[in-house]
Amino acid sequence: MLLLALDTATPAVTVALHDGTDVIASSSQVDARRHGELLLPAVDRVLTEAGLKLDAVTGIVVGTGPGPYTGLRVGLMTADTFGLALGVPVHGVCTLDGLAWATDLDGPFVVATDARRKEVYWARYADSRTRVTDPAVDRPAAIAEQVKGLPAVGAGALLYPDVFPSAHEPEHVSAAALASLAARKLAAGEELSAPRPLYLRRPDAQVPKNYKVVTPK
Numbered sequence: 001m002l003l004l005a006l007d008t009a010t011p012a013v014t015v016a017l018h019d020g021t022d023v024i025a026s027s028s029q030v031d032a033r034r035h036g037e038l039l040l041p042a043v044d045r046v047l048t049e050a051g052l053k054l055d056a057v058t059g060i061v062v063g064t065g066p067g068p069y070t071g072l073r074v075g076l077m078t079a080d081t082f083g084l085a086l087g088v089p090v091h092g093v094c095t096l097d098g099l100a101w102a103t104d105l106d107g108p109f110v111v112a113t114d115a116r117r118k119e120v121y122w123a124r125y126a127d128s129r130t131r132v133t134d135p136a137v138d139r140p141a142a143i144a145e146q147v148k149g150l151p152a153v154g155a156g157a158l159l160y161p162d163v164f165p166s167a168h169e170p171e172h173v174s175a176a177a178l179a180s181l182a183a184r185k186l187a188a189g190e191e192l193s194a195p196r197p198l199y200l201r202r203p204d205a206q207v208p209k210n211y212k213v214v215t216p217k
Contacts, residue, residue: 001186004057004082005179006043008035008075009067009095010113010155012172015042017050017057018179020187025049026176035074043078059088061182063095063173065198066121066135067113072197079195091192093178096135096154100125102170102177103153108132110147112140112156112164113172120156121200122147129181137200140164 001020008014011032017025025046029038047054062079065072083090096111103109105128112122115137122143124133136143140156140163147163155171157164170177185192 001059001183002052002057003059003061003179003183004043004046004054005061005175005182006039006075006079007063007095007098007173007175007178008039009063009065009072010172011071012174013038013042014173014175014178015039015046016175016179017046017052018061018176018183020183023176023179026174028172028174030172032071035071039074039078054082055086057082057086057088059186060086060090060195061093061175061178061192062090062195063098063175063178064092064193064196065095066115066137066200067095067198068116069197069199072199076195076197083195090195091182091186092195093182093192094123094131094135094198095173095178096121096123097129097131098173098175098178098181099154099170100128100131101181102174103128103168105151105153105168108150110150110152110157110164112147112152112154112160114155114159115200120154120160122154122156124150135198135200 152164157167
């Protein structure tokens with residue numbers, strides 16, 4: 001097994017290689033505006049670090065969000081392209097699950113990432129591997145009672161300490177965590193999700209209302 005994992009659902013552009021036992025190379029850069037520019041060089045960097053070529057990869061793991069439309073689709077489209085070119089399966093993993101897997105928290109907790117517009121993408125977990133609610137997008141104040149008293153991880157939790165007073169690192173997801181979670185599930189014979197995006201809301205870029213079409217005379 002050699003899994004190439006990547007995620008662009010948060011400001012982190014993150015890539016990792018996992019050989020079925022451990023992460024053998026990884027790279028993460030935080031830049032919310034350069035996902036498309038940074039992703040492929042990061043893939044090349046981890047392959048070079050591991051001394052491997054792309055055709056050695058036996059599977060792709062990609063974070064499916066939730067996340068902003070523009071950033072999220074960079075990772076998903078890249079993963080699909082690699083899968084088609086190499087003829088290998090592409091597995092989806094919820095980005096929030098990757099953040100949960102990277103924690104060392106015991107017992108119930110919350111994962112919350114920054115959804116912009118003063119909102120968070122979030123879900124509740126019974127432990128680092130067990131999500132108990134579907135991913136959702138809400139204003140922090142609207143979910144204050146649902147998350148009261150629970151530790152939380154992620155950039156969204158760190159942004160709103162009034163709602164998440166027990167906020168912890170990691171701030172952003174790492175592809176190393178995604179790859180480790182995927183490898184664990186595949187080894188156990190579990191089926192992973194399809195690589196389909198969790199947008200949860202419409203993209204920011206939309207055609208203006210009352211758009212006036214100008215045609216040449």
